[in-house]
Amino acid sequence: MAKKDFLAKSDGPLAAQLEHFRDQIAPYLGTFDLGTPAVPQPEITAQAADATAFRHILTQAAAHASAAQSWTAYKNAQRDGGEATVTAPAFLTVPAVLPAAVPPGIVPRFRALVASLKTHKNYTEAIGQILQIEGSQDAAPDLENSQPDLTGARVVADEVRIPWAKGAFDGILLEVDRGDAKGFTFLATDSRPDYVDTAAFPIGGATWKYRAIYLMDDRKVGQWSAVVSVAVGK
Numbered sequence: 001m002a003k004k005d006f007l008a009k010s011d012g013p014l015a016a017q018l019e020h021f022r023d024q025i026a027p028y029l030g031t032f033d034l035g036t037p038a039v040p041q042p043e044i045t046a047q048a049a050d051a052t053a054f055r056h057i058l059t060q061a062a063a064h065a066s067a068a069q070s071w072t073a074y075k076n077a078q079r080d081g082g083e084a085t086v087t088a089p090a091f092l093t094v095p096a097v098l099p100a101a102v103p104p105g106i107v108p109r110f111r112a113l114v115a116s117l118k119t120h121k122n123y124t125e126a127i128g129q130i131l132q133i134e135g136s137q138d139a140a141p142d143l144e145n146s147q148p149d150l151t152g153a154r155v156v157a158d159e160v161r162i163p164w165a166k167g168a169f170d171g172i173l174l175e176v177d178r179g180d181a182k183g184f185t186f187l188a189t190d191s192r193p194d195y196v197d198t199a200a201f202p203i204g205g206a207t208w209k210y211r212a213i214y215l216m217d218d219r220k221v222g223q224w225s226a227v228v229s230v231a232v233g234k
Contacts, residue, residue: 003135006128007111015058018051018110020132028131031122043113050106052099067092141168141214146222148172148212153228160197160230162210164190169214169221177209178202184211201233208232 008014025044026037035041040048070089077086114133117123128134146169153162164172171191175184178199187210188195197208209229214222 003137006114006133006135007107011058014107015051015055017132018047018054018106021110022048022051024131028127031127032117032120043109043116046102047110047113049100049102050109053102054106056095056099063092139168141216141221143216143221144223146214148214148225150210150212150225150228153210153230155230155232156196158201160199160208160210160232161194162197162212162228163194164212166191166193169216170218171215172212173215173220174210174212179206179208184209189215203233205231205233 008017025034025047026040029035029037029040029044033041034044067089074086074088077084117131117133118128125134146167148164150162150164153160155161162174171189172195173189174187174195176187176197177184187197197210207229209227211227212225213220
């Protein structure tokens with residue numbers, strides 16, 4: 001079963017993940033031929049510097065954002081007046097100790113380091129779990145009850161755009177009813193959202209209806225979607 005990306009997406013959890021790796025990798029340096037805690041290899045030293053620098057940058061960014069709001073409120077009060085009393089904010093102070101500057105690309109460097117560890121002969125998933133570099137398992141899709149959501153199908157220029165979410169499925173099978181008394185007929189199979197119906201719009205206009213069902217291993221699974229209607233032509 002596929003796994004999710006191991007790397008945290010938002011800044012706070014990412015900073016914590018970088019720090020966790022920095023603080024937990026020491027016992028495994030020998031395992032991965034990366035030196036010793038006393039004399040680590042350059043990529044380990046670089047990762048530690050990246051983790052420290054990113055936390056500093058994140059902290060300073062938050063502090064300056066808050067200060068900017070306070071100074072904006074003070075500026076507005078001084079400019080426009082009003083009943084509320086707004087005092088001048090304190091000036092930001094420079095930290096007594098600044099971390100070493102690092103080049104841009106903290107995340108790409110971390111990904112490259114993790115990728116190298118995972119190809120090492122001594123790497124195990126258990127170690128990866130300890131270092132927090134193993135992604136969680138994707139939930140197995142519900143092959144009985146899942147159904148595509150075609151909500152948002154609409155005319156764009158002279159085509160019908162039909163959005164849908166792929167999830168863990170291979171694709172969808174789409175059917176269309178063009179209001180021509182034929183009922184629902186096969187339209188297409190699609191493996192990459194969104195689908196675009198390029199059939200020419202009828203003169204005088206019509207209402208086209210769409211429905212879809214998920215595909216897995218070339219067979220239909222789950223339930224048909226709710227029918228969506230789109231007015232086309234004029």
